[in-house]
Amino acid sequence: MLAETLCARDALQRDVCLPDAATRIVSLSPGATELLFSAGAGDKVVGAGAWSDYPPAAEQLPRVGDSNRLDLEVILSLQPDLVVAWVDGNSRQQVERLEQLGLPAFWLSPREFEDIPRAIEQLGTLAGTLDVAQSEALSFRQGIRELEERYHSADPIRVFYQIWDQPLMTINRDELIGKAIELCGGINVFGHLPRLVPRISTEAVLEAAPEVIVTSGREGNDRAWLASWEAYPGLPAVAAGNLFLEPPDLLARPTVRMLEGVSHLCQTLETARGRL
Numbered sequence: 001m002l003a004e005t006l007c008a009r010d011a012l013q014r015d016v017c018l019p020d021a022a023t024r025i026v027s028l029s030p031g032a033t034e035l036l037f038s039a040g041a042g043d044k045v046v047g048a049g050a051w052s053d054y055p056p057a058a059e060q061l062p063r064v065g066d067s068n069r070l071d072l073e074v075i076l077s078l079q080p081d082l083v084v085a086w087v088d089g090n091s092r093q094q095v096e097r098l099e100q101l102g103l104p105a106f107w108l109s110p111r112e113f114e115d116i117p118r119a120i121e122q123l124g125t126l127a128g129t130l131d132v133a134q135s136e137a138l139s140f141r142q143g144i145r146e147l148e149e150r151y152h153s154a155d156p157i158r159v160f161y162q163i164w165d166q167p168l169m170t171i172n173r174d175e176l177i178g179k180a181i182e183l184c185g186g187i188n189v190f191g192h193l194p195r196l197v198p199r200i201s202t203e204a205v206l207e208a209a210p211e212v213i214v215t216s217g218r219e220g221n222d223r224a225w226l227a228s229w230e231a232y233p234g235l236p237a238v239a240a241g242n243l244f245l246e247p248p249d250l251l252a253r254p255t256v257r258m259l260e261g262v263s264h265l266c267q268t269l270e271t272a273r274g275r276l
Contacts, residue, residue: 008122011109021128022082029086034255040132110254154185160210184266212242
């Protein structure tokens, strides 16, 4: 019965089972680190991937490599009984090598809002902190539901969400930020493109004629990105003054902080509607 309660199905559709609750966990990505802390397992995390900067306690953890290269020697020295990997951020080959060395691996890949609380509950199961995890998951689910109810009848508004400048990049409707735009009543002008993170041209943006341009990034570069669109006063977003900077980390990672990010984005789009 114990083994059954300590099983969880990961993003690769594998049932990962532990004989006992994990007490030494290595997180291989910033998103996984955040989700582990949300699941109540922060004090069990003994190592984390590069850029694991939230919550603040995560910054003190030993580093075990990044998306390009994991330091297998450091990971093994930490003697983990569970490693948590990110499908889009970690090398399948390197993680499989850890498994060959006897370390159980659990893969995460949140694609829907519901995947976030589900991941928290799964990690809570494996870490023996399910009570905390379920409480956090419930709070997230309720928050998303409230936002859906508040904005389900909002007036449509055409949105271009810029995630990078050179090359110019955006997101499609299947990426979680794309789902956030739709939840807030926005129409992602590049939502139809096949790639999660498509490269586009300035000409494509001008042709799409978005009514609002939103971006987020690091170190202030994104403010210059927004200013560059002012060279095109014919763009509806520019004419209306609808150029917005969102808090950088709140939408970038599919963690519980995304609830705050979606709420902020919805307020931004509401402001933009009032300027049209």
